[in-house]
Amino acid sequence: MDATTKNPRPARLYAGMEIGRGPQITRPSREKAEEAVRTLIAYAGDDPEREGLRDTPRRVTSAYDEFFAGYRDDPIEVLSRTFDEVAGYDDIVMLRDIELNSHCEHHMIPFIGKAHIAYFPTDRVVGLSKLARVVEVFARRLQTQETMTAQIAETIDTVLKPKGVAVMIEAVHQCMSIRGVRKPNVATITTQFTGIFKEDPSQQARFMMLATERGRS
The missing domain is CATH 3.30.1130.10 (GTP cyclohydrolase I, C-terminal domain/NADPH-dependent 7-cyano-7-deazaguanine reductase, N-terminal domain)
Known part of the structure; x- marks a missing residue:
């Protein structure tokens, strides 16, 4: 064959x-993405610096790398x-x-x-x-x-x-x-x-x- x-x-x-x-855009840095997650946590009404949420921005950006991997393919x-x-x-x-x-x-x-x-x-x-x-x-x-x-x-x-x-x-x-x-x-x-x-x-x-x-x- x-x-x-x-x-x-x-x-x-x-x-x-x-x-x-995918669209041709300039992707922000991981640091900016994590800061955006902190902003959303605060908007939801919680403290992004409390112990349970302190590592959430890092986890969310890592999850986004997986959820939206199709933009790289x-x-x-x-x-x-x-x-x-x-x-x-x-x-x-x-x-x-x-x-x-x-x-x-x-x-x-x-x-x-x-x-x-x-x-x-x-x-x-x-x-x-x-x-x-x-x-x-x-x-x-x-x-x-x-x-x-x-x-x-x-x-x-x-x-x-x-x-x-x-x-x-x-x-x-x-x-x-x-x-x-x-x-x-x-x-x-x-x-x-x-x-x-x-x-x-x-x-x-x-x-x-x-x-x-x-x-x-």
Whole structure:
């Protein structure tokens, strides 16, 4: 099986940036970030210098490095190594129940759920773990679920150039569960389809059936 590496750049923009890259900004120092956390602790009504909170700014900035690691990664690069040999395979490739954790860009509160992804290969495929990695890259950024769904589909469509891509995300948003209307366990579902999944209702229905099939192990 021969591997090829390509790095196409999509022209479409989401939130003012190419889908592969995050925004080009100057990041503040860790010291400034920790000072901002101290300010928020004081705004919440507590003393950032008391014993239990003294190390919290350091812990929060370290957590942010993990929560938002997707800004340091390029999903286009993740998918750049593809394989041209498909041995006559002519059907969809699907991953379902890819767990994701992201943060709502409106309140910076987590939303947690699963992604289901399918693509219909033409002349090349990609390692299955790479598809899950693309979800991880976009999830580890400040997001709306709608934008993330579109970004994942656009990235796969751009790099692999398949006959079509289907993406479905179902997630529970803590900004709705623990604040505002306070309705827990309400799932938000978003979908994005390209190519054959958009044009052929039977293929779209097949994807939805596989993604939502219950009672699976």
